[in-house]
Amino acid sequence: MGTLIIISILAMVGLAVLFAFVLSLADKRLRVEEDPRIEALLEALPGSNCAACGFASCRAMAEATLEKGGAAQACPAGGEEVASQVGEILGVEVEGALSQYARVRCGARTSERKREANYQGIQSCQAAHLTGGGGLACFYGCLGFGDCKDACPFDAIYMEEGLPRIDVVNCTGCGLCVKACVRGLIT
Numbered sequence: 260m261g262t263l264i265i266i267s268i269l270a271m272v273g274l275a276v277l278f279a280f281v282l283s284l285a286d287k288r289l290r291v292e293e294d295p296r297i298e299a300l301l302e303a304l305p306g307s308n309c310a311a312c313g314f315a316s317c318r319a320m321a322e323a324t325l326e327k328g329g330a331a332q333a334c335p336a337g338g339e340e341v342a343s344q345v346g347e348i349l350g351v352e353v354e355g356a357l358s359q360y361a362r363v364r365c366g367a368r369t370s371e372r373k374r375e376a377n378y379q380g381i382q383s384c385q386a387a388h389l390t391g392g393g394g395l396a397c398f399y400g401c402l403g404f405g406d407c408k409d410a411c412p413f414d415a416i417y418m419e420e421g422l423p424r425i426d427v428v429n430c431t432g433c434g435l436c437v438k439a440c441v442r443g444l445i446t
Contacts, residue, residue, distance in 0.1 A: 304317040307413065309413075312336075320333060324349070325349075335432055365422065372396075374396060375394055378390070384406040385441050402442065403422065405423065416430075423445070
């Protein structure tokens with residue numbers, strides 16, 4: 260009975276050594292070297308993965324920039340500083356990236372808005388807009404539920420008296436709030 264246990268243990272150790280050897284060979288043979296500039300680009304990019312550039316993540320943007328020769332100004336959330344860092348990594352000159360920030364084109368506070376009905380549905384601009392305008396008489400006014408605030412990954416929008424307010428210090432001009440506003444009130 261004792262020799263059976265010793266034989267079993269030796270067999271398991273032998274299999275472990277064999278598998279470790281096969282895995283080390285596979286690692287050497289199948290290793291993929293990554294361009295070191297990708298890591299440098301990821302360090303330069305904001306890392307917010309906001310998708311304002313059109314890519315799902317900062318890594319996807321960095322890879323596409325290197326593979327397809329994208330522009331250094333492709334990250335709207337990063338602004339001029341990030342554009343110059345990316346341009347330095349890519350070895351290209353950056354032509355004046357303009358800093359941008361969002362602007363709200365409605366100034367009617369909750370108390371100033373004329374109402375046609377009392378909206379009692381889902382507390383979302385999208386839902387209120389689809390159900391007859393959320394009870395507002397002005398079809399062009401802000402609904403005030405904050406879909407734009409929820410869309411902002413930089414905490415640059417806060418709600419005050421039913422209106423979104425932009426914190427221009429935190430705003431990167433990524434445009435996600437512009438897409439989230441169903442009435443097109445943010446530029």
